[in-house]
Amino acid sequence: GYKLWLQYYPFENAEHEASCLPYFLKISVVGNSQTISVIKEEIEIAAEGFFAKKHKPEFQQNPDARLWIGTIESVPANLQAAWKSELSQITEEGYWIKSQAGRLYIIGKTDKGLLYGTFGFLKAVQTRTPLDGFEILENPKIQLRLLNHWDNLNRTVERGYAGFSIWNWHRLPKHIDQQYIDYARANASIGINGVSVTNVNANALVLTPEYLEKAKALADAFRPYGIKVYLTARFNAPMILDNLPTADPLHPAVQQWWKNKAKEIYGYIPDFGGFLVKADSEGQPGPHNYGRTQAEGANMLAEAVKPFGGIVMWRAFVYNEKTPTDRIRQAYDEFKPLDGKFRENVIVQVKNGPLDFQPREPFHPLFGAMPKTPLMMEFQITKEYLGQDTHWVNLASMWREILDADTYAEGKGSTVSKVLQGKVHPYSLTGIAGVANIGTDRNWTGHPTAQADWYAFGKLAWNPDADVDRIATDWIKMTFMQDQDFINTTKGIMMKSYPILVEYMTPLGLHHIMARSHHWGPGPWVTGGGREDWTATYYHRATKDSIGFDRTAGGSNALAQYAPEWEKAWGNPSTISLDYLLWFHRVPWDFELSTGNTLWNEMALRYQRGVEGARWMEGQWIQLEGKIDPERYQHIASFLRIQVEEAVWWRDSCLLYFQQFSGKPLPQSVEKPL
Ligand code: GCW
DSSP states (O other): OTTTTOOOOOOSOHHHHHHHHHHHHEEEEOOOSHHHHHHHHHHHHHHHHHTTTSOOOEEOOOTTOSEEEEEGGGSOHHHHHHTHHHHHHOOTTOEEEEEETTEEEEEESSHHHHHHHHHHHHHHHHTTOOOTTOEEEEOOSOSEEEEEOOBOTTSOBTTOOSSSOSOOTTTTTTOOOHHHHHHHHHHHHTTOOEEEOSOSSOOGGGGSHHHHHHHHHHHHHHGGGTOEEEEEOOTTHHHHHHOOSOOOTTOHHHHHHHHHHHHHHHHHOTTOOEEEEOOSSTTOOOGGGGTOOHHHHHHHHHHHHGGGTOEEEEEOOOOOTTSOSOGGGHHHHHHGGGTTOSOTTEEEEEESSSSSSOSSOOOOTTTTTOTTSOEEEEEEOSOTTTTTTTOOOOHHHHHHHHHHOBOOBTBTTOBHHHHHTTSSSOOSOOEEEEEOOOOSSTTSSSSTTHHHHHHHHHHHHHOTTOOHHHHHHHHHHHHTOOOHHHHHHHHHHHHHHHHHHHHHHSGGGOOSOBOTTTOOSBOTTOOOTTOGGGSHHHHHOOOSSEESOOOSTTTTOGGGGSOHHHHHHHHOTTTSOGGGHHHHOOEETTOBOTTSSBHHHHHHHHHHHHHHHHHHHHHHHHTTTTTSOHHHHHHHHHHHHHHHHHHHHHHHHHHHHHHHHHOOOOOTTSOOOO
C-alpha cells in the first residue's frame, strides 16, 4: 500500500497498451526547472509501471513528439491562434490537455500547471481512458489547498492513528527521506499546494533557527512539487522564546518581534506560505489574554508576513468552556461581529460543523455569514470521532453533504461550496484545509481505505463540486485494479459506509457521546472531570422524559445563527430532518416521528441498522478474496471484523445506557445486547 494511488499498474489489455505506448516513447517537455525535472521523473516512474519496464520514455525537444508538454507561450504560433479561446481560459495552476492529429498536448500557464496536467494525463492512463481524442480543461476552484499536520516536534501526532509523524526532525535538515518525496508526489498528484507541518497546539520552538533550518529543508524538497510550507505560530512565542513581558498584539515590541521573526523565516524560506494559528481555545494563548479581539490578534501576524506575500490562517475553533453559553454558538457569536475587521491577507479557517468533527453535524453557521471576511474550510481527514484507524468510512460522502448544504446567504443556492469558492461573497482568498491522516505506517494512513480520504480530500479541495462517486471509482482503479466486479463492490461499500457509521455511532443528531479524551468508542455516560462541555451529558441531556439539546428559541437558540429558511426547516421537531433531530431539539421518548416510530424505537432501530450495515460491508468485502493481493485484502478484512464488533459495542452500550432513561423495551427486530 505504500504506493497509494500511484501504483501505475501494467496494462491488462494489449490493444489499449499499444494505443497508449506512442505517447510515452518520444516526449517533448519544454522548459527547464525543478518542476520540469519532476514531471519527467514522474513520467519515467509511470512508464516503468505501465509497460513493466519494457519501454523507456525518451525526452527530446521536438515539436512532432506524440506527447508535448509546455507552457502557453511555448505553444507553436499556428496553434496559439487556433486555440486562443481555450488557452485564455487556463488559470495560474490550471491545465488543458488536448488531443490533436494523433498528438497529445499538455498546456499550462506555469510549470506547476504542467505538473498538475501531467498527473491529469497519468490519471487518464491509470483509469484506462482512451487517449485518442482525450481533452480536458482543469482549473482549481480553490486557491489554498492545504494539509494540516497535527504533528508535534517529538514526532507524536495529535489525533494521529497511523504511527508517528513522518517528519524526522532529528535527521533534518541533512537527511531528506524518500518518504518526503513520495509524500510530495502524492500531494501534487491531487493538487495539494500547501502543508502546515506542525500541530496547531503549537510549540514555539519551531520558530527557532534550529527548527527553521529543518523546515527550510522540507520546503526545498517540496518546492518542485508546487507545495508551500506553512508553520503554526504559538501566540505567546515572543514571551517563550525571547522573554518579552507580554504577547499583547497591540504592544509595539510584540509587533516588532513578529516582524523580525517573519523576516527571519523568509530568510530561510523565501516562499514561506504563512502562519496557521489556534488561539484562545483549549489552553492555547491568544489575544483574549490581553482583552483583544481575534481580529487584532490575526492582524498583527498578518502585518508581519505581508511584506513577503505571506498569509495568516486564523482558526475559528474558539470557545471558552467557562462561559455558560452553548459551546456550539460561541465561534459565531465571536467572529460574526468582526466581519470586515481582518486584514486582507487573513483567512479565517472554520471547521465543517460548529462542534468538533462529529460523525454528523449541520454545517457551521459562519459559512455565508461573513461577507467581508474570507473563510476557508477545515475538514478532518484523520478520523478522531469516526472510528479512528480501524473503521472504513468514506469521508468524501460526509464532505459532499457539507459542501452541498445551502446557507441561503444570498438566496437559494448559496451553498457552502460556493461560499468557499468566493462565489457568494467575493473573497480575495479561498481555501480548504484537511487535518492529515498520515503517519509512519507503511501504508501511510493505518487503514488502507483511509488513503481514499486523503485522495478525495485533494480532489474536493481542487473542485468542491466534484462527484464523489467518480472520485471513488478513480481511486479504486488506480489503487487496486480495473476489474468491474471489484470496482462495483468496493464502491458500493464506500458509498454506503458513511450513513452506516452514523447509524451505529450517533443516529438522529446525537453528538459527542464518545468516550472521554481519546474519543474512541462509546461513552454516553461520561460525566464530571472538570470540563462540563467535554461530557456526554452536556450534549444528550437524557432524562426519564426526553433526550436532546434544545437549540431553538426556547433553548440556546443556536438555531437563530442560521438563515430563516433553516430556522423554519429545523425549528420544528415534527418536520426537521431526522439527521439533526436531537442536535436541535429535546424530544420525549414516546414522541412519534415521521417514520411512524416513537423516538425510542427509531433510535433502537437505527443502531440496529448500523450494525447490520457494518456486517453487510464485511460480507461484501469477503466476496472479493483472491481478487487483489492477500496483504491488502487481509488487512481490510481484519479491520472490518473490528468494525463490526465495535458497531455492536456502540449499539449495545448506547441502547443499554439510554434505556435506563427511556424505561422502554427494545423493538423486536433489535438484537438483545450481548
Ligand atoms: O478535535 C479537537 C481535538 C483536539 C484538537 C482540537 C482542535 C488540535 O480533540 O485534539 O487540537 O479539536 O481542532 O484544535
